[in-house]
Amino acid sequence: FLSDPFSKxxxxxxxxxxxxxxxxxxxxxEYLGRNDDQ
Incomplete structure (x- = not known):
């Protein structure tokens, strides 16, 4: 999990x-694909 840059x-x-x-x-x-091998 990462900090949410869109939330206050x-x-x-x-x-x-x-x-x-x-x-x-x-x-x-636009969905471009996966950044891993799943």
């Missing part, structure tokens, strides 16, 4: 997955 709560955490994605100009997220 200093104790908030995010789960780090092996998924890769990117924000698109229209606000959608």
């Amino acid at each position: 709560d200093p104790n908030a955490r995010m789960y780090k997955t092996g998924d890769l994605g990117r924000w698109l100009a229209d606000g959608n997220i």
Whole structure:
């Protein structure tokens, strides 16, 4: 788990997955694949 940079709560955490994605100009997220061998 990592600190959540999007939360105002200093104790908030995010789960780090092996998924890769990117924000698109229209606000959608494009899934690019995995960062590991799963």
